Amino acid sequence: MRKNSLQKIGLEGSVPAKIVFRRIMTILGTALVLAFFVKLSELERFNYFVKILNVESLIEFLLFALLFFVLLITLFFTTRYARHDAMSRDRMLGIVCLSLLLTYACSWAFGELINLYISPVLLASLLVATLVDKKIGVVTQIIVSNSYFLLNMVLFKDTVVLSENVGSLLTSIIVSIFMIMLIGKSSTRLKFTVMGFVLGVGTAFIPMIIHLASGITDSYTVLMGGVWSAVAVLLSVSLYMVTLPLMEYVFKVNTVFRMAELCSLESPLLKKLVKEAPGTFNHSLIVGNLAELCADAINEDTQLAKAAAYYHDMGKVKNPEYFIENQKGYNPHDDIIPEVSVSMIISHVTAGYEMLKAGGIPDVIANIALEHHGTTPVNYFLYKAQGYTEESVDKIEFSYPGPKPRTKIGAIIMIADTVEAASRAVGNYEDPEDFRKFVHSLIKGKMDTNQFSDCPITFKELSIIEDTLVEAVPSMYHTRIKYDNHKKRK
Numbered sequence: 001m002r003k004n005s006l007q008k009i010g011l012e013g014s015v016p017a018k019i020v021f022r023r024i025m026t027i028l029g030t031a032l033v034l035a036f037f038v039k040l041s042e043l044e045r046f047n048y049f050v051k052i053l054n055v056e057s058l059i060e061f062l063l064f065a066l067l068f069f070v071l072l073i074t075l076f077f078t079t080r081y082a083r084h085d086a087m088s089r090d091r092m093l094g095i096v097c098l099s100l101l102l103t104y105a106c107s108w109a110f111g112e113l114i115n116l117y118i119s120p121v122l123l124a125s126l127l128v129a130t131l132v133d134k135k136i137g138v139v140t141q142i143i144v145s146n147s148y149f150l151l152n153m154v155l156f157k158d159t160v161v162l163s164e165n166v167g168s169l170l171t172s173i174i175v176s177i178f179m180i181m182l183i184g185k186s187s188t189r190l191k192f193t194v195m196g197f198v199l200g201v202g203t204a205f206i207p208m209i210i211h212l213a214s215g216i217t218d219s220y221t222v223l224m225g226g227v228w229s230a231v232a233v234l235l236s237v238s239l240y241m242v243t244l245p246l247m248e249y250v251f252k253v254n255t256v257f258r259m260a261e262l263c264s265l266e267s268p269l270l271k272k273l274v275k276e277a278p279g280t281f282n283h284s285l286i287v288g289n290l291a292e293l294c295a296d297a298i299n300e301d302t303q304l305a306k307a308a309a310y311y312h313d314m315g316k317v318k319n320p321e322y323f324i325e326n327q328k329g330y331n332p333h334d335d336i337i338p339e340v341s342v343s344m345i346i347s348h349v350t351a352g353y354e355m356l357k358a359g360g361i362p363d364v365i366a367n368i369a370l371e372h373h374g375t376t377p378v379n380y381f382l383y384k385a386q387g388y389t390e391e392s393v394d395k396i397e398f399s400y401p402g403p404k405p406r407t408k409i410g411a412i413i414m415i416a417d418t419v420e421a422a423s424r425a426v427g428n429y430e431d432p433e434d435f436r437k438f439v440h441s442l443i444k445g446k447m448d449t450n451q452f453s454d455c456p457i458t459f460k461e462l463s464i465i466e467d468t469l470v471e472a473v474p475s476m477y478h479t480r481i482k483y484d485n486h487k488k489r490k
């Protein structure tokens, strides 16, 4: 097969020519529309088409388009450094292009309607940082800020504008870096918005200092430099909050905010779990902590791991008393045959999956709930059934139906779930060496039954997960014991 030119220069690996062509067309189309918005900002209201159709104006338009084309190509190549497993590069490109289009369209609209200085310069970088990757978000901001700087210098050539431009360039990059650092640290959208407002007002002194340093002494100009800078940040954060849910929906991305909302006890399904199966809820919280640590150790999405853990056993709310963690003395399995017991136990994976789908929980979490036991047998009831008969018992009938975990987070949930339940049951975590052997045997048991055959997890990652759990589980239980004792003493 002949290689296209991008493949020849080694920039695109083995991507087919059709996809490369589609990407170039997306970038070119976006560059043309961005250049169009810049020209609209430059031209007088209601007179666009008369002015845009002269030769000089058309050449300027094409130069702007070329500039945006180069910037977008650069941004596209930086997406190579984002997490590849999280989303395809085409989706990343779509998010980057749409974010930039929104930013420039809003800049033009607010410039027309209110004031030229009101540009939501942080909008694109905040959207890209939340929906794609934080590093790409910072690069986006550097590109957007510099393009605004260059374009304003081309369009308006005077000292006050130069000073304002430098102020806005620096402020936008500084604020965006701080805002991007806050993504994932602020648990709710409201807290993030408030922090954005604080940062916007708190950094208003930067353009004022630059005005003073560049020799502008008119106090009104200096003051307004700070005011416009703060307004631009406030506008960016407000537009970000409005457009983010739409982008989450269009590109089907689960952002840190969505994950935090899912992990909040305000979530209706978690409220149901707390009320109807408190033992399972407690187990899910511990699995959540362990899964978060394991995900961090192998560089996976910690928020997703935690949320998936919180919902993995949701199906147990259908018959909570059949699960040991919710029993208070009476065990209904004592009164039924093992075949019925096992069907009650196994049904929690499909019941959970259906509840999560019906409750609007993201597919990635519902799928993990369906996969978290893979095709493992429920050994307790398998052995119990074998004890009742001379004939061999069908192992498949006593096994979960699958599918097996298909993602690394799915594998983490399977392991953390098993280790938590087994450690709680056995209580064998006092001696570190014994506990390591115990955890190793549990993970090996999953490997021996091929539970990770459908998922891209490596031996090295499994070994890191083992180390993480060996360290985390005992300290987690110690903390809990101390906490319980403390509570009892009170």
Ligand SMILES: [Fe+2]
Pocket: 312, 313, 348, 372, 373
């Ligand atoms: Fe389960």
Ligand SMILES: [Fe+2]
Pocket: 283, 287, 312, 313, 417
């Ligand atoms: Fe579980």
